[in-house]
Amino acid sequence: MHLKRSLAERHIPRGEHICCIALSLFVSPLVAQTIEYTRADVAENVYAFIPSEIGVGNAVAIIGDTDVLVVDSTATPSGARAVIAEIRKLTPKPVRYLVNTHWHDDHIWGNQAFRAAFPNVVIIAHENTRQDMIDKAIPSLAQSISGIRKKLEARDEQLKNGKSDDGRPLSEERRTFLNKRQVLFKHLLNEIESVTPTLPTITFQRRLVLYQGSQQINLLSLGKGHTRGDIVIHIPASKVVIAGDLITYPIPAGAFVFERIETMRKLARIDQEVIVPGHGPVMRNNDYVLLITSLLEKVVSRVRQALDQELSLEETQKGIDVEGFRARLGSQDLVPTRAFERFFLRPAVEQAYKELKER
C-alpha cells in the first residue's frame, strides 16, 4: 500500500496496490507536513516504528547481541533515515540485515538509506519480490513522479480558482486540507525523485533461518497472499510475528483471495503472541487475523455459489453481501462502507471469481 493515491493509482496490476490506496483514504485531514515515526515496544529488543501516514509501511528493528535486523525500509529515503536515527537512540550496533517483506514501494524505497548508513548491510527478500522490484517497482518510479506532479498541478489550480473539481466553491476547511496535502505531496515528490533503487542481495523461496547470537529468526514464505512474494518474520523466543502486508489494518488488501486463505491459516498457526502488521498498530492477539481469514472464506464461498449458478461477474458483484464483516472491522469512521467496497470487496470478488473460474 502507499502513501498517496496518485502513487498507488499509477500501477495497479489487479489489486496488488489496493491497500495503499485504501489506507490513504483514512489519512487525517490534519496530516503532518512530513511523515513522523512513533516507536512501539513490541517485545524485548524488538521495536516497531509506526508512521504518521497509514499509507506508509511500518518498519521493525530486532536488536541482537552484535547487530540489528530491520524489516522494511519505509516508503522514502528520509523515512528510512528517521528510522535509523531512532535505532541509533536504542543501540550503537550496526544494521546487518534488512528484510523487504514484499515489493511495494511503501516498504522498499528507503533501502538506499540503509545501504548508505551501513555499507555492509545484506538485503534479503523472497526471490519473487526481487524480480517484481525489477519488473514493476523500478519501472513505475517515473509514473509515480508524473502522477504526483499532475496531482500537485491540479490542486494548485483548484486553490488558485477557489473551486473544486465539480465547480463548487472551496470551503475554508477544504482549502486548509488541500494546502496541507500540497505540502505533503511536494515532500513526496522530492523523495521519490531522490530514489536510487537498491535491490535485495540475498533471496530465498521457502524458509531462511538467521541467528543473532543465540536468537533464532525465521523468515518464512507461507504462500501467495498480498503479493506472490510475501514473507513473514517469526522470532520463536519472543513469540513475535512481523507479518508485512498479509495483515493491514483497518482494511485487508492483496492480489490473491482463494490462495491467500491457506496462507492466512498458516499465519494463524504460527506460535505467536504479538503480530506487527504491515500497516497499523501492533496486535496482541490473533483476532484480526482470524477475522480477515473468515472474511476471505465468506467471499470465496459466495463467489463459488455464484459460479454454480452461472452468474456473470457483474451479477456476482451486485449480489455479494458481507456488510456484517465490514461492521466488525471497525467503526463507520474508520472503515466507511464505500471504501470497504471500493478497495477490498469489489477487487476481492473479481479476483476470487477469476481464481475459482481457472480451477
Ligand SMILES: [Zn+2]
Ligand atoms: Zn504496504
